[in-house]
Amino acid sequence: MNYQGGNMGIAAGTALVFAVTIPRMFLTSPASRLVEDAQIAWLSVGVSAGAAMIMIKVLLYIISRTGGDLIDGVRRLLGNSAAWLVTLVYIAIFLANTVLLLREFAENTLLTALPLSEFSLVTIWYAVWVTVFIYFGIEVVGRVAYMVLPFLVASMLLIVILLIPFYNVYQLVPWQGNGLENAIYHGLTMAGANVGAVILTIYAREFQQAKTTAQALAFGLGGSMLLKMVYAQSYLMTFGVYVGQEKILPFFEMARLVYLNRFLQRIEALLIALWVMVSILAIAISLYTAVYLIARILELPSGRPIVPLVAAIVANIAMMPPDIITVLGYEKPYLYISSAVIYAIPAVLSLAFWFKRKEVERCTSV
Amino acid sequence: MYFRLAAVFLLGISVVVCGGCNGAREPDELAYSVAIGLDKSAKKGMIDVTYVGALPVVVGESGGGDKPKMTTEVTYTVPSLAESRNLLNSVTYFIPTLTHVKILVIGEDLAKQGIGDIIGPLTRFREYRGTNYVVVAKGTAKDFFKNNKPGIPGTASRYFESMMETSSETSYFLKTTLHEFYLRLKDTDGTSFASMVAVNPQTMEDFPAKAQTIGEKTEEYYAGDVPRVGSNPVEFFGTAIFRNDKMVAMLTNAETRSLAMLNGKYKQSYITVEDPLAPKHGINVNLRQGEKPDYMTEIIDGKPVVLVTILLEGEVTSLPSGINYEQAEYKELLEAAISQMIKQEITQLVTRTQENSADIVGFGYHFRNKFQKLREWEEYAWPEKFSQADITVAVKCKIRRTALMWRTTPKQ
Numbered sequence: 001m002n003y004q005g006g007n008m009g010i011a012a013g014t015a016l017v018f019a020v021t022i023p024r025m026f027l028t029s030p031a032s033r034l035v036e037d038a039q040i041a042w043l044s045v046g047v048s049a050g051a052a053m054i055m056i057k058v059l060l061y062i063i064s065r066t067g068g069d070l071i072d073g074v075r076r077l078l079g080n081s082a083a084w085l086v087t088l089v090y091i092a093i094f095l096a097n098t099v100l101l102l103r104e105f106a107e108n109t110l111l112t113a114l115p116l117s118e119f120s121l122v123t124i125w126y127a128v129w130v131t132v133f134i135y136f137g138i139e140v141v142g143r144v145a146y147m148v149l150p151f152l153v154a155s156m157l158l159i160v161i162l163l164i165p166f167y168n169v170y171q172l173v174p175w176q177g178n179g180l181e182n183a184i185y186h187g188l189t190m191a192g193a194n195v196g197a198v199i200l201t202i203y204a205r206e207f208q209q210a211k212t213t214a215q216a217l218a219f220g221l222g223g224s225m226l227l228k229m230v231y232a233q234s235y236l237m238t239f240g241v242y243v244g245q246e247k248i249l250p251f252f253e254m255a256r257l258v259y260l261n262r263f264l265q266r267i268e269a270l271l272i273a274l275w276v277m278v279s280i281l282a283i284a285i286s287l288y289t290a291v292y293l294i295a296r297i298l299e300l301p302s303g304r305p306i307v308p309l310v311a312a313i314v315a316n317i318a319m320m321p322p323d324i325i326t327v328l329g330y331e332k333p334y335l336y337i338s339s340a341v342i343y344a345i346p347a348v349l350s351l352a353f354w355f356k357r358k359e360v361e362r363c364t365s366v
Numbered sequence: 367m368y369f370r371l372a373a374v375f376l377l378g379i380s381v382v383v384c385g386g387c388n389g390a391r392e393p394d395e396l397a398y399s400v401a402i403g404l405d406k407s408a409k410k411g412m413i414d415v416t417y418v419g420a421l422p423v424v425v426g427e428s429g430g431g432d433k434p435k436m437t438t439e440v441t442y443t444v445p446s447l448a449e450s451r452n453l454l455n456s457v458t459y460f461i462p463t464l465t466h467v468k469i470l471v472i473g474e475d476l477a478k479q480g481i482g483d484i485i486g487p488l489t490r491f492r493e494y495r496g497t498n499y500v501v502v503a504k505g506t507a508k509d510f511f512k513n514n515k516p517g518i519p520g521t522a523s524r525y526f527e528s529m530m531e532t533s534s535e536t537s538y539f540l541k542t543t544l545h546e547f548y549l550r551l552k553d554t555d556g557t558s559f560a561s562m563v564a565v566n567p568q569t570m571e572d573f574p575a576k577a578q579t580i581g582e583k584t585e586e587y588y589a590g591d592v593p594r595v596g597s598n599p600v601e602f603f604g605t606a607i608f609r610n611d612k613m614v615a616m617l618t619n620a621e622t623r624s625l626a627m628l629n630g631k632y633k634q635s636y637i638t639v640e641d642p643l644a645p646k647h648g649i650n651v652n653l654r655q656g657e658k659p660d661y662m663t664e665i666i667d668g669k670p671v672v673l674v675t676i677l678l679e680g681e682v683t684s685l686p687s688g689i690n691y692e693q694a695e696y697k698e699l700l701e702a703a704i705s706q707m708i709k710q711e712i713t714q715l716v717t718r719t720q721e722n723s724a725d726i727v728g729f730g731y732h733f734r735n736k737f738q739k740l741r742e743w744e745e746y747a748w749p750e751k752f753s754q755a756d757i758t759v760a761v762k763c764k765i766r767r768t769a770l771m772w773r774t775t776p777k778q
Contacts, residue, residue, distance in 0.1 A: 176739045240552070243548060262527055
């Protein structure tokens with residue numbers, strides 16, 4: 001885990017952003033969106049991703065001018081203390097994301113695939129594999145992510161297609177659901193669901209140039225946004241607003257419903273393997289980023305020695321909430337806080353950049 | 367070095383754990399239930415739950431003697447499905463599993479009492495799935511299973527699955543799933559329905575459900591009333607319609623076919639229509655739905671108004687009268703006769719559903735686009751409006767083919 005620079009390209013960047021922003025589609029998020037916005041949930045999803053994309057684009061622009069990565073940019077514009085503060089905020093965001101994803105995916109593994117297994121064992125198992133995985137570094141994680149990406153997208157689209165016999169297009173209307181203004185408001189306040197895409201600014205030095213990160217953002221976050229919107233519509237046409245709100249695992253329920261004939265049914269078992277891969281990737285990227293930032297803030301030559309320690313802490317925290325409903329309750333405040341972070345940091349940096357733009361050395365490549 | 371050792375160690379463990387050895391169960395350790403019956407119990411607050419377990423088919427065992435039994439049944443009187451599953455474990459040394467349940471059969475009395483408390487929890491438990499079929503048994507589910515003798519080789523699960531899959535051949539009963547049933551329990555836009563099953567007394571006694579529709583040559587029957595002898599005593603026939611979670615009425619086979627036409631799920635079936643020019647003869651036509659029904663909806667002074675147009679395409683398969691209905695001028699006569707007959711049947715069905723305040727067709731869904739917000743639609747209170755809705759049915763029938771003959775020559 002050195003941060004002297006790497007050579008990740010658009011594919012790895014796209015895959016990393018996609019892998020870190022898509023996993024909540026496999027969790028309760030689509031159902032929660034239906035509770036908030038009903039038929040217009042798809043717009044809320046789009047607004048969240050669009051808002052996040054704009055704010056991260058602002059960050060990428062600023063650091064393309066200041067040079068280095070996000071921490072370097074903050075240090076240059078606002079000083080060391082601010083850099084510390086921003087780093088601490090992102091450490092908290094990524095650690096919290098790791099805890100929530102770890103717990104939810106572990107619970108869902110029990111629910112869908114291993115009902116007889118011990119919960120703590122599954123959680124530890126996830127944590128151990130994530131630890132081993134991130135030991136190889138972010139470049140390896142990126143490469144694995146773009147190998148998994150085509151299968152992930154193809155499988156999700158396959159489910160959407162195979163469910164066509166169950167679609168009732170009238171479930172999409174009244175098209176404004178709980179209201180256009182509500183959808184935009186919820187979309188903006190839930191932009192934190194895409195906070196993971198900020199890794200492009202954190203690992204800016206690992207990419208070839210500023211254009212690479214900008215394209216990775218557009219393809220990664222744009223792709224995940226499109227898929228989420230398609231999925232929101234597909235889910236709505238299959239389950240409707242009222243039943244759709246009840247499901248804890250919308251993706252799993254959709255996969256379970258696929259029935260073409262006696263020979264093509266019960267395909268969800270194949271897809272469980274896929275979402276386990278996605279979950280490992282998402283947890284790994286979040287945990288790696290948290291460790292990377294800890295190493296940066298403490299000026300450690302490498303973060304590797306603290307990976308198992310941080311993973312153990314995260315796994316223990318993940319096991320603390322008494323039940324899954326409590327964990328789902330933590331999701332909302334986490335997303336609100338992440339949304340605040342998504343807006344606040346680029347806004348403050350933009351102001352600082354505006355005032356100090358002449359002092360900042362122009363830098364065209366990262 | 368330590369890292370490599372740790373990696374090898376973890377991979378070694380993975381071989382054991384990810385191979386599915388931990389917690390895995392062999393198929394011959396499990397008792398597969400393929401059907402579940404639910405009946406109202408004689409005891410208050412209890413239900414009678416019947417499990418139909420699949421018996422293993424021994425490969426290569428054939429020859430004379432009785433055909434081997436495919437299933438075994440056991441019935442419990444219990445307060446809940448979960449408790450009956452517990453008790454099931456006490457009669458078999460296999461581990462009970464419901465993951466291969468194909469069909470849920472609900473007794474008529476229980477269906478009339480209300481099944482919301484039973485159906486709802488099923489969707490929560492992972493061993494049931496939305497694609498499980500739901501049917502209502504005339505009489506009791508227990509009797510249905512007791513009398514069910516498919517008499518064909520194969521597995522019990524295949525019997526139930528194939529029966530429901532073949533419903534599209536006639537639309538005299540419909541494929542009704544737990545998913546769709548539950549969706550309609552929750553939605554206000556349409557009410558639930560389920561296919562009917564019954565034990566036929568096989569006495570050949572004729573109990574038609576009602577007088578024939580003008581122009582129709584065949585009778586309509588409720589489940590269990592078809593005059594016949596032989597074959598499997600049980601039959602899948604007609605539909606049970608629900609208001610909220612309670613069964614309120616039954617539909618005949620022809621009404622069920624009309625429901626399929628209105629839902630756009632009618633695939634094909636044969637009808638026998640009175641010959642317009644020689645009424646003592648019947649004409650057989652193989653009908654299919656030409657396109658999805660077209661719903662034109664309006665709200666006039668708060669009252670819902672619908673015009674539903676159904677396009678049917680037919681192939682004449684029998685012309686006993688010898689009249690040349692293949693020719694354009696006669697063909698139009700026949701098309702008009704079929705259209706009129708089907709229109710009457712569908713109109714009768716709509717009237718029945720309005721009388722029962724049970725929108726099984728789902729007309730409500732077609733009014734949703736008149737509103738912008740969900741709250742506005744909910745405030746419109748569709749279930750109250752449905753009974754007063756002005757519903758007009760238009761049927762267009764086109765004879766597209768005349769089977770393997772292009773003209774009929776008169777007897778010389």
